[in-house]
Amino acid sequence: MRGAMSSIASHPFLAALARCRLFFDGSTGTMLQARGLCPGELPELWNLSRPEEIVALHQSYLAVGANVLTTNTFGANRLHYGTEAGGPSLEEVVTAGVRLARRAIEASGRPRDETFVALDIGPSGKMMAPLGDLAFEAAVELFAEVARIGAAAGADVVLVETMNDAYETKAALLAAKEATALPVIVSNTYDEGQALLSGTPPEAMVAMLEGLHADVISANCGLGPDRLLPVARRLLAAAHVPVLVSPNAGLPQLRDGRPTYPTSPAQFAEQMGQIADLGASLLGGCCGTTPDHIRELVQRVGQRGFVPADRRAAAHDAAAPAPAIITSYARAVPIGLPSSPPVLIGERINPTGRKAFQAALRAGDLSEALAEAASQKADGAQVLDVNMGVPGADEPALLLRAVTELQAITDLPLQIDTSDPAALALALRAYNGKPLVNSVNGKQASLDAVLPLVARYGGALVCLTLDESGIPASPCDRLAIALRIRDAAAEHGIPASELVFDPLAMSAGADPDAPQATLEALSLIRAHGLKTSLGVSNVSFGLPRRPLLNATFLTLAIRAGLDAAILNPHSLPLREALHAASALLRLDPGFAAYVAFAAAHPAPAAAAPPATRPAAASNASAGDVPAAPAAQPPLYAAIVSGLKPQATAEAKAALASRPPLEVINQLIIPALDQVGRDYEQRRAFIPQLMMAAEAAQAAFAVIQSALASSDATPRPRKYPIVLATVRGDIHDIGKNIVRTILENYDYEVIDLGRDVAPEAIVEAARTHHAPLVGLSALMTTTLPAMKETIALLHRELPHVKTCVGGAVLTAEYAAELHADHYAPDAMDSVRYAESLLP
Ligand code: B1M
Numbered sequence: 001m002r003g004a005m006s007s008i009a010s011h012p013f014l015a016a017l018a019r020c021r022l023f024f025d026g027s028t029g030t031m032l033q034a035r036g037l038c039p040g041e042l043p044e045l046w047n048l049s050r051p052e053e054i055v056a057l058h059q060s061y062l063a064v065g066a067n068v069l070t071t072n073t074f075g076a077n078r079l080h081y082g083t084e085a086g087g088p089s090l091e092e093v094v095t096a097g098v099r100l101a102r103r104a105i106e107a108s109g110r111p112r113d114e115t116f117v118a119l120d121i122g123p124s125g126k127m128m129a130p131l132g133d134l135a136f137e138a139a140v141e142l143f144a145e146v147a148r149i150g151a152a153a154g155a156d157v158v159l160v161e162t163m164n165d166a167y168e169t170k171a172a173l174l175a176a177k178e179a180t181a182l183p184v185i186v187s188n189t190y191d192e193g194q195a196l197l198s199g200t201p202p203e204a205m206v207a208m209l210e211g212l213h214a215d216v217i218s219a220n221c222g223l224g225p226d227r228l229l230p231v232a233r234r235l236l237a238a239a240h241v242p243v244l245v246s247p248n249a250g251l252p253q254l255r256d257g258r259p260t261y262p263t264s265p266a267q268f269a270e271q272m273g274q275i276a277d278l279g280a281s282l283l284g285g286c287c288g289t290t291p292d293h294i295r296e297l298v299q300r301v302g303q304r305g306f307v308p309a310d311r312r313a314a315a316h317d318a319a320a321p322a323p324a325i326i327t328s329y330a331r332a333v334p335i336g337l338p339s340s341p342p343v344l345i346g347e348r349i350n351p352t353g354r355k356a357f358q359a360a361l362r363a364g365d366l367s368e369a370l371a372e373a374a375s376q377k378a379d380g381a382q383v384l385d386v387n388m389g390v391p392g393a394d395e396p397a398l399l400l401r402a403v404t405e406l407q408a409i410t411d412l413p414l415q416i417d418t419s420d421p422a423a424l425a426l427a428l429r430a431y432n433g434k435p436l437v438n439s440v441n442g443k444q445a446s447l448d449a450v451l452p453l454v455a456r457y458g459g460a461l462v463c464l465t466l467d468e469s470g471i472p473a474s475p476c477d478r479l480a481i482a483l484r485i486r487d488a489a490a491e492h493g494i495p496a497s498e499l500v501f502d503p504l505a506m507s508a509g510a511d512p513d514a515p516q517a518t519l520e521a522l523s524l525i526r527a528h529g530l531k532t533s534l535g536v537s538n539v540s541f542g543l544p545r546r547p548l549l550n551a552t553f554l555t556l557a558i559r560a561g562l563d564a565a566i567l568n569p570h571s572l573p574l575r576e577a578l579h580a581a582s583a584l585l586r587l588d589p590g591f592a593a594y595v596a597f598a599a600a601h602p603a604p605a606a607a608a609p610p611a612t613r614p615a616a617a618s619n620a621s622a623g624d625v626p627a628a629p630a631a632q633p634p635l636y637a638a639i640v641s642g643l644k645p646q647a648t649a650e651a652k653a654a655l656a657s658r659p660p661l662e663v664i665n666q667l668i669i670p671a672l673d674q675v676g677r678d679y680e681q682r683r684a685f686i687p688q689l690m691m692a693a694e695a696a697q698a699a700f701a702v703i704q705s706a707l708a709s710s711d712a713t714p715r716p717r718k719y720p721i722v723l724a725t726v727r728g729d730i731h732d733i734g735k736n737i738v739r740t741i742l743e744n745y746d747y748e749v750i751d752l753g754r755d756v757a758p759e760a761i762v763e764a765a766r767t768h769h770a771p772l773v774g775l776s777a778l779m780t781t782t783l784p785a786m787k788e789t790i791a792l793l794h795r796e797l798p799h800v801k802t803c804v805g806g807a808v809l810t811a812e813y814a815a816e817l818h819a820d821h822y823a824p825d826a827m828d829s830v831r832y833a834e835s836l837l838p
Helices: 012-019 029-034 043-049 051-063 090-108 136-153 166-179 202-211 225-238 265-278 291-301 309-319 355-362 367-378 395-409 421-430 444-457 475-491 514-527 546-559 572-584 589-600 634-640 644-657 660-680 686-709 733-744 758-767 780-796 811-816 826-836
Strands: 068-070 116-121 157-163 184-188 216-220 243-246 253-255 258-260 324-327 332-335 343-349 383-386 414-417 436-441 460-464 499-502 531-535 564-567 720-725 748-751 772-776 801-805
Touching: 012 116, 029 043, 029 051, 043 051, 043 090, 051 068, 051 090, 051 291, 068 090, 090 116, 090 136, 116 136, 136 157, 136 166, 157 166, 157 216, 166 184, 166 202, 184 243, 202 216, 202 225, 202 324, 202 332, 216 225, 225 243, 225 265, 265 291, 324 460, 332 343, 343 367, 355 367, 367 383, 367 395, 367 644, 383 395, 395 414, 395 421, 395 686, 414 421, 421 444, 436 444, 436 475, 444 475, 460 475, 475 499, 475 514, 514 531, 514 546, 546 564, 546 572, 564 572, 572 589, 634 644, 634 660, 634 686, 644 660, 644 686, 660 686, 660 733, 660 826, 686 733, 720 733, 720 758, 733 748, 733 772, 733 826, 758 772, 758 780, 772 780, 772 826, 780 801, 801 826
Parallel strands: 068 116, 116 157, 157 184, 184 216, 216 243, 343 383, 343 564, 383 414, 414 436, 436 460, 460 499, 499 531, 531 564, 720 748, 720 772, 772 801
Antiparallel strands: 253 258, 324 332
């Protein structure tokens, strides 16, 4: 977070960065391979077994002008070291790594305040929960241990690098900050789509990392300097801290089974020059770069003009007032962009006044909250407010669960809405990204509780203009509270650009002057260069035709300069007002959003009669008119949205009116195809793919048990069929469907699971005397494994027939692989099995 500058600003490394450009070294892995590191050998072991090689490598980089050395500790963590009796401890490996780099510097005679040792921390190699099995706090401890050891051994700075998952990056940065007093550089690996594997764009990374006080933000690995240039440009446009760029020497090409890197030292340095001119303060190299690359880089770029990061950032901020950026793992949402419509914050994940929702939350049931996330997004919400304030419930635990589970199924940023500091602390720590915090107010107790938490974890902050004396009637008094909050935040290092002020809508029924006062306070706050938000629906409390009043008040607030509106996105009048006012006030260039909205919501006369919405939206705020329902069948929608409990319930409902195979073929598979298309077109990312897969599996489990119970009498089995997803491929939903249908037709299925080696498949066919083997593969990259399996089967067991299936296959491909049969779906495999031995 800008302004919340680190207390270690006087550290020699940061002081050097304010003076001049620094050069990192190049690759470690590629260079060690050239010195004899064998495939599969752990590179960090060389710190103990071949220390002279490591020192020599460091010296080769120092000799060409590098002034930051990366320790040989990339993969050193508790998962790889210190687990085997007799093996070296993690402490030995990391300490040696730091000392060898220090030894090289000392031998070079370079001054201590010009040449630095960066403790290298790479990714854990595991997937973070809830999608994987590495819990957030376990990841923090894993990285903290390495950071503690490295700092004690004398590292100057921590380099967290090659991270391709935003959440793991957060764990590593928090760990390094909490375990050491060193500056921390955080480096991510972006793909050609300019996002991390977790789908995170550069702006979202910058917002989260600056909020957590990263001292340098960086991109490394993955691409060469030419293809990393657009990412560097985006990082430099967004970041206020210095930026490091360490690309590969181009995209690797396989030669004789080994990767080679095509970008020559001269090309590398030439392309890096462009990145330096954009303002990168630190430059280095990753895979495939050698001392020759760094020599060229230092020689060609060392003399170019250098602008310190704070001057570069100040120039950006002067060009346009800085918005408050909030993020999820997949997107950054700016609040307060000039000439933009207000950001729509969905208010529906809030049990206030909703008895059934409260009872469900008290029982630990979050399904309505998850369904609201999906339906509010469908109705245009850009941010989701999450409030778990239920009397009698454990709010910290519930809010933590809600934040975690919501982030697994939605890519929208969340607004964490609680008045309980303990709940806020837990949710902020576990949040994947940089949230909006709702809220602080002018009471000293609130300022004391909330500001330190936001300063520590990052976040934009909604500030309510009330204090110990209540909500002032006068707009000027509300402004005075806003300014007091602004000043208190600044003392905690939270800049005004991160604050969004809510001048509080009050019921016009209770006080006819209230709406005017709120609008005037809003204008005053705006006139002081501050941002605003408003929960609009309070204005109509106790009055008839609430949607009409709410929509009109929203229009007036937009006119007064509203930056964010907290409202019910299911309310059509509110969304109509938002789009129409934004268009008329020139906040919607070219009327683009208005036209898209109008196309999706034709005028009432032409529209179909309103239908009732699904349960999730049926208890919309009093008087709100629900928007048109989504057209997708509920089971399809539940799978696409990754909602497991809903998928289970909707599968049961679907089975009441359709046969099981129809549910599979017309609802489950098309939903997965939709998610696959979204993934391909970068509208969805791995987390959504995984949640959709889990929802599909939950639906399929219902179908499986329906099939099993409809056919309780055991019948003799026909013959054994071996089934497997081939080596390297973990997609097994299709194979599982095929197994169930084959079993339903009385075949004995030996299911070997997924990612199965050719030899294991042949062995199972031999042992079970199976006349038929069914193979599944869903990726072009795993077709060779399928071909290898078929060849091995034909060679070892020529009498065994092979039947293949999976999304990437066609009859032509199957013929090329020499399969005996291609089955486009499960029923076709049954027909083929019957044709062999009826
Ligand atoms: Co991934 N995935 N996925 N994925 N995934 C695809 C396959 C992909 C097409 C998405 C896309 O880009 N559009 C793409 C492959 C691109 C390509 O190679 N051309 C892809 C990718 C790239 C990946 C990863 C590499 C992503 C990453 O990590 N960067 C990764 C791969 C990991 C690995 O395998 N090493 C990955 C991971 C995953 C999840 C884990 C998240 C999850 C799988 C969970 C699981 O299976 N347990 C997943 C999912 C869900 C999909 C999609 C969306 C859906 C697959 C599916 O289940 N379809 C998929 C997109 C798509 O296919 N539209 C995609 C429904 C299923 C019922 O159909 O398997 O075809 P299918 O089975 C049918 C028939 O084909 C036939 O009968 C079945 C029933 O009718 N059949 C057989 C299948 N096997 C048969 C065997 C037989 C007979 C018939 O023998 C007798």
